[in-house]
Amino acid sequence: MSSNRQNSSDATSAQPDGDDRDRTTSLPLLRSWPAVYLFVTGAFVVWVFLLTVLQRMFS
Amino acid sequence: MNLLDYLVLFSTMLGIAAYGIWRTRGRRDLHRYLKGDGNTRWFVIGLSVMATQASAITFLSTPGQGYESGLGFVQNYFGAPFALIIISIVFLPIYRRLNVYTAYEYLGKRFDGKTRLLGAGLFLLQRGLGAGITIYAPAIVLSTVMGWRLDLTIVLSGLVAIAYTVWGGSAAVNVTQKYQIGVIFIGMIAAFVVLLMKLPTDLRFTDSLALAGGFQKLNGVDYSLNVRSRYTFWSGLLGGMFLALSYFGTDQSQVQRYLTGASLRESRLGLMFNAVLKIPMQFFILLLGVLLFVFYQFQPPPVYFNDAAWNAELHGKSGASLRAIDQEFAAAHTARKDLIEKWVDARHSHNPTAEAHARDEAIAADARVQSIRQQARKALHDANPGASANDSDYMFISFIINFLPHGLIGLLVAVFFAAALSSKAAELNALGATTTIDIYRHLVNRQASDAHFVAASRLFTVFWGVVALGVALFANLVENLIQATNILGSIFYGVVLGLFLTAFFFKRVGGTAVFWGALAAQLLVFVLYFTLNISYLWYNVIGCAALIAFACAIQWVVKRSSIERRGFPAILENPQSS
Numbered sequence: 231m232s233s234n235r236q237n238s239s240d241a242t243s244a245q246p247d248g249d250d251r252d253r254t255t256s257l258p259l260l261r262s263w264p265a266v267y268l269f270v271t272g273a274f275v276v277w278v279f280l281l282t283v284l285q286r287m288f289s
Numbered sequence: 290m291n292l293l294d295y296l297v298l299f300s301t302m303l304g305i306a307a308y309g310i311w312r313t314r315g316r317r318d319l320h321r322y323l324k325g326d327g328n329t330r331w332f333v334i335g336l337s338v339m340a341t342q343a344s345a346i347t348f349l350s351t352p353g354q355g356y357e358s359g360l361g362f363v364q365n366y367f368g369a370p371f372a373l374i375i376i377s378i379v380f381l382p383i384y385r386r387l388n389v390y391t392a393y394e395y396l397g398k399r400f401d402g403k404t405r406l407l408g409a410g411l412f413l414l415q416r417g418l419g420a421g422i423t424i425y426a427p428a429i430v431l432s433t434v435m436g437w438r439l440d441l442t443i444v445l446s447g448l449v450a451i452a453y454t455v456w457g458g459s460a461a462v463n464v465t466q467k468y469q470i471g472v473i474f475i476g477m478i479a480a481f482v483v484l485l486m487k488l489p490t491d492l493r494f495t496d497s498l499a500l501a502g503g504f505q506k507l508n509g510v511d512y513s514l515n516v517r518s519r520y521t522f523w524s525g526l527l528g529g530m531f532l533a534l535s536y537f538g539t540d541q542s543q544v545q546r547y548l549t550g551a552s553l554r555e556s557r558l559g560l561m562f563n564a565v566l567k568i569p570m571q572f573f574i575l576l577l578g579v580l581l582f583v584f585y586q587f588q589p590p591p592v593y594f595n596d597a598a599w600n601a602e603l604h605g606k607s608g609a610s611l612r613a614i615d616q617e618f619a620a621a622h623t624a625r626k627d628l629i630e631k632w633v634d635a636r637h638s639h640n641p642t643a644e645a646h647a648r649d650e651a652i653a654a655d656a657r658v659q660s661i662r663q664q665a666r667k668a669l670h671d672a673n674p675g676a677s678a679n680d681s682d683y684m685f686i687s688f689i690i691n692f693l694p695h696g697l698i699g700l701l702v703a704v705f706f707a708a709a710l711s712s713k714a715a716e717l718n719a720l721g722a723t724t725t726i727d728i729y730r731h732l733v734n735r736q737a738s739d740a741h742f743v744a745a746s747r748l749f750t751v752f753w754g755v756v757a758l759g760v761a762l763f764a765n766l767v768e769n770l771i772q773a774t775n776i777l778g779s780i781f782y783g784v785v786l787g788l789f790l791t792a793f794f795f796k797r798v799g800g801t802a803v804f805w806g807a808l809a810a811q812l813l814v815f816v817l818y819f820t821l822n823i824s825y826l827w828y829n830v831i832g833c834a835a836l837i838a839f840a841c842a843i844q845w846v847v848k849r850s851s852i853e854r855r856g857f858p859a860i861l862e863n864p865q866s867s
Contacts, residue, residue: 288502
């Protein structure tokens with residue numbers, strides 16, 4: 231068990247990579263990561279909606 | 290193909306490969322060889338991830354799938370955006386923080402050596418076998434249509450990919466993929482535009498969609514809960530998400546692409562680029578196939594799209610019956626065309642009753658056409674049992690050869706080769722890296738210099754390239770092999786993903802529990818595969834869930850120390866972070 235704990239500890243305590251520049255997206259409108267993920271989810275919903283509409287309109 | 294086509298094809302393909310070699314010359318340290326210069330921007334990462342996933346068969350076969358079955362296949366990708374979000378939040382920061390070369394190196398750090406070897410071994414097994422198919426599948430189609438020698442097509446395209454991957458490593462793959470995907474986009478858009486221009490002038494775009502919809506080709510979303518149906522909204526969303534999580538999150542051919550990013554932000558944005566574009570890209574390729582179907586309602590299609598296979602038997606002893614089928618098919622097509630023109634006229638005259646009537650008649654006429662096509666397939670198979678029963682892979686290339694202007698034909702053939710080389714190079718790069726880092730450096734030689742490991746990585750890349758060429762050259766049952774590769778992937782991906790999800794979210798579970806849990810879950814998936822009849826996407830969910838459940842149970846029930854004493858050779862047990 232101890233070697234496992236050691237490994238788990240290794241897996242979380244290696245070199246830090248919390249660069250400040252990684253916290254923002256540098257995108258003009260979607261500056262935070264939650265905003266980007268929300269945008270991706272929104273794009274998915276729009277695509278499924280459009281596919282459903284296309285199917286209903288022309289079937 | 291004429292001289293202009295060959296000029297376009299060879300200058301595009303060899304030019305991109307030569308540029309990749311020149312740009313990445315002199316790579317001698319391991320980090321730069323396996324991860325590039327560490328300055329790759331999100332746009333290039335995004336294109337690279339996209340190019341790795343999209344193989345030549347994607348662009349050859351998917352339009353044929355759209356032609357025959359409509360848009361339904363797009364649902365396969367519904368889970369991808371959510372999988373990419375999870376990878377971006379959970380997987381990616383850990384890989385970058387630990388500064389690993391391969392995804393399986395993380396398993397060694399988190400669990401132990403044997404779990405790392407299990408993950409790397411499963412990857413090498415499925416990707417190593419699949420690597421030959423990446424070259425063979427497009428080569429068999431292109432050589433048949435173009436009349437090229439199959440072995441030369443395989444060897445030449447394989448050698449080009451091996452050359453620049455061995456020479457420049459990961460950076461060469463990135464550099465070349467950027468231009469290869471550019472060629473792919475330009476070629477596919479050009480084909481789409483030409484196809485639209487070739488439709489009858491009095492046929493509006495909405496008429497084309499109405500015709501496609503009438504033949505059920507626009508059914509892109511199926512909300513039913515039928516688990517036997519291959520593509521539904523739910524299997525795509527859930528099964529597709531697990532498949533995408535496993536492929537993008539744990540398959541080294543993808544992990545290596547986004548680990549080349551200049552920063553966590555660049556890698557994340559590269560993944561989000563794909564999360565947004567994956568569904569529309571697949572939709573666009575399928576729509577191309579759907580419009581090809583509409584095009585062939587007005588233009589006489591061949592009864593069997595693999596002309597070479599059909600014509601070969603036309604002059605044989607079954608020639609008379611095949612010619613009779615040809616004539617019957619031509620008559621059925623003309624009858625269907627007349628009814629479709631009647632349907633379009635009814636639409637234009639805004640007469641819903643006449644439109645519905647004409648539509649029903651056209652659908653009945655189409656059933657007759659499809660029945661003759663089935664008859665043709667059976668007759669061809671009777672005449673030559675070795676002939677493929679499926680001609681959908683030949684539909685798009687047949688259109689390209691017969692209806693595109695010279696120059697564009699060369700560009701579209703370059704599209705298929707670009708796609709083949711880009712995915713092939715990424716696979717070889719990942720196979721070489723995994724063999725070097727997770728097998729050679731982990732088990733054989735831990736202390737050598739960077740130059741030694743770069744040389745080893747080059748050697749292993751050549752080795753896997755030769756294996757891929759061997760599989761491609763000696764594979765003559767392509768349909769079975771593609772099916773076998775897909776089955777292999779769906780059987781193993783769930784368990785591999787389970788290893789990583791346990792590592793991320795179940796901190797109390799140790800290496801031995803997860804190792805035995807993985808073996809038990811894999812056994813369960815095998816048993817279910819041979820006893821159940823469900824969509825293959827569900828095995829990704831089952832394998833993953835079973836591994837997590839078994840690993841947690843084993844960890845809880847068995848004292849870990851007693852298991853390890855009768856376990857494995859020390860070298861496999863020894864966790865190390867090489």
